[in-house]
Amino acid sequence: xxxxxxxxxxxxxxxxxxxxxxxxxxxxxxxxxxxxxxxxxxxxxxxxxxxxxxxxxxxxxxxxxxxxxxxxxxxxxxxxxxxxxxxxxxxxxxxxxxxxxxxxxxxxxxxxxxxxxxxxxxxxxxxxxxxxxxxxxxxxxxxxxxxxxxxxxxxxxxxxxxxxxxxxxxxxxxxxxxxxxxxxxxxxxxxxxxxxxxxxxxxxxxxxxxxxxxxxxxxxxxxxxxxxxxxxxxxxxxxxxxxxxxxxxxxxxxxxxxxxxxxxxxxxxxxxxxxxxxxxxxxxxxxxxxxxxxxxxxxxxxxxxxxxxxxxxxxxxxxxxxxxxxxxxxxxxxxxxxxxxxxxxxxxxxxxxxxxxxxxxxxxxxxxxxxxxxxxxxxxxxxxxxxxxxxxxxxxxxxxxxxxxxxxxxxxxxxxxxxxxxxxxxxxxxxxxxxxxxxxxxxxxxxxxxxxxxxxxxxxxxxxxxxxxxxxxxxxxxxxxxxxxxxxxxxxxxxx
Numbered sequence: 001x002x003x004x005x006x007x008x009x010x011x012x013x014x015x016x017x018x019x020x021x022x023x024x025x026x027x028x029x030x031x032x033x034x035x036x037x038x039x040x041x042x043x044x045x046x047x048x049x050x051x052x053x054x055x056x057x058x059x060x061x062x063x064x065x066x067x068x069x070x071x072x073x074x075x076x077x078x079x080x081x082x083x084x085x086x087x088x089x090x091x092x093x094x095x096x097x098x099x100x101x102x103x104x105x106x107x108x109x110x111x112x113x114x115x116x117x118x119x120x121x122x123x124x125x126x127x128x129x130x131x132x133x134x135x136x137x138x139x140x141x142x143x144x145x146x147x148x149x150x151x152x153x154x155x156x157x158x159x160x161x162x163x164x165x166x167x168x169x170x171x172x173x174x175x176x177x178x179x180x181x182x183x184x185x186x187x188x189x190x191x192x193x194x195x196x197x198x199x200x201x202x203x204x205x206x207x208x209x210x211x212x213x214x215x216x217x218x219x220x221x222x223x224x225x226x227x228x229x230x231x232x233x234x235x236x237x238x239x240x241x242x243x244x245x246x247x248x249x250x251x252x253x254x255x256x257x258x259x260x261x262x263x264x265x266x267x268x269x270x271x272x273x274x275x276x277x278x279x280x281x282x283x284x285x286x287x288x289x290x291x292x293x294x295x296x297x298x299x300x301x302x303x304x305x306x307x308x309x310x311x312x313x314x315x316x317x318x319x320x321x322x323x324x325x326x327x328x329x330x331x332x333x334x335x336x337x338x339x340x341x342x343x344x345x346x347x348x349x350x351x352x353x354x355x356x357x358x359x360x361x362x363x364x365x366x367x368x369x370x371x372x373x374x375x376x377x378x379x380x381x382x383x384x385x386x387x388x389x390x391x392x393x394x395x396x397x398x399x400x401x402x403x404x405x406x407x408x409x410x411x412x413x414x415x416x417x418x419x420x421x422x423x424x425x426x427x428x429x430x431x432x433x434x435x436x437x438x439x440x441x442x443x444x445x446x447x448x449x450x451x452x453x454x455x456x457x458x459x460x461x462x463x464x465x466x467x468x469x470x471x472x473x474x475x476x477x478x479x480x481x482x483x484x485x486x487x488x489x490x491x492x493x494x495x496x
Contacts, residue, residue, distance in 0.1 A: 040462045041415035041426035048076045048093050050394055052086035056387035061377055062360040065089055067400040069101045072393045079104035079117045086388055087460040090406060090431040094119055102158040106402040109137055109163050118158040130174045131158030141409045142431050150198055151207035159242040169200045172241045186226045195241035213239045216272045221279045224258040225315055247299045255297040262297040288339035289328040292319035295355045304329045304340055308355035322348040325357035325367050343378045356398035368399025375399040406431040414476050414489040423467040423494055427476040434486055437479040438463045442471035446491035470494055
């Protein structure tokens with residue numbers, strides 16, 4: 001059962017007369033609910049939700065929540081929202097087997113805020129992640145609006161998904177094509193992973209634009225080594241596209257990790273307008289503005305550009321001492337790139353893969369450190385005002401911060417246990433952002449809850465209240481800042 005994901009979820013109710021949780025969910029008992037003590041008594045199915053630790057928090061952070069796709073060898077994949085305290089707001093584990101979630105963020109579709117992420121499987125050669133899947137768009141109630149798929153027989157790659165003002169979607173497809181690699185020292189009957197940009201009309205699925213990297217770049221420009229030995233006939237990931245988006249003038253900007261190159265494409269003709277970085281840069285680049293193995297190329301509101309400069313790759317020696325968020329200015333007439341600023345983690349982290357660097361509305365910036373399980377929020381001067389991390393064995397391809405209003409349509413969840421003759425109430429509501437207080441009602445019958453109500457301020461994902469004595473039935477009410485009831489759990493018996 002998926003809760004709060006594609007469709008309306010189902011509220012949980014757990015009742016227990018001991019200090020242990022021995023009862024199953026009232027609706028749809030799951031294996032997770034039966035295997036050991038739950039992470040949350042009201043939602044034992046969310047036991048795989050990882051902990052997020054906040055290590056630095058200063059005044060003046062930008063409003064919003066943090067969006068992650070935690071992943072570990074234990075298979076803890078899923079889109080996750082946490083607040084500035086690291087407390088979970090919403091989590092959904094993606095379906096097994098072997099399905100992962102990537103690039104979870106807030107976007108606008110048809111002038112309304114939506115959540116988007118990629119689901120699929122990831123493989124590749126030489127440790128490089130190549131995805132085959134599709135993109136999910138969900139509304140404020142966490143209901144799936146639609147899924148966006150690549151045109152043709154290929155599947156969409158996970159590296160980026162951008163909804164344009166025209167309600168179209170831009171993303172990459174990794175397309176395997178036969179290719180003679182003898183000039184590079186590879187086999188004549190080799191295979192090349194081409195980077196293909198598709199623009200799809202979201203409502204109809206119609207292909208509006210397609211662009212192929214091999215028609216504009218050469219494999220000899222790559223810094224990535226060829227597959228060797230038994231892997232020699234596997235696809236050569238020479239390009240490794242990892243971001244796509246729009247410049248201020250409406251044309252396309254994108255990034256090739258393995259060419260150390262970012263570039264601009266005419267959105268109408270597909271012509272390459274310029275390339276920045278790598279072996280054939282059109283720009284003269286300041287030494288401090290040079291980047292390598294980069295991710296997340298974007299244009300900022302003041303016209304400057306930014307990139308997450310990994311400075312290191314999964315192959316070869318690091319080019320830079322540490323990874324960074326890099327801001328630079330381009331003069332497209334004089335063809336110069338000028339360093340503006342860098343944003344660095346206090347530990348000077350080096351992230352060989354993945355990563356994100358985004359401007360915030362107040363002029364600050366937010367960085368997800370990719371392969372390293374960290375994220376930071378920076379002031380405009382580069383100082384850190386918020387820092388946190390996932391567990392050390394986790395990573396999140398990207399991390400974002402954005403404002404979001406979640407209004408789930410399922411019921412709040414409830415878990416009960418008795419202790420010293422009283423009832424301990426545990427309550428939660430996966431995905432809500434408006435609840436500030438919880439109230440527990442009790443009584444002898446579901447329709448006659450006349451006991452004295454007990455209230456408590458919301459305290460993280462799950463809030464605990466205590467009712468004196470052992471009434472027959474208990475329910476929980478979620479309240480907003482004005483005291484309005486936003487949602488009510490089922491009334492469940494204290495005795496199982």
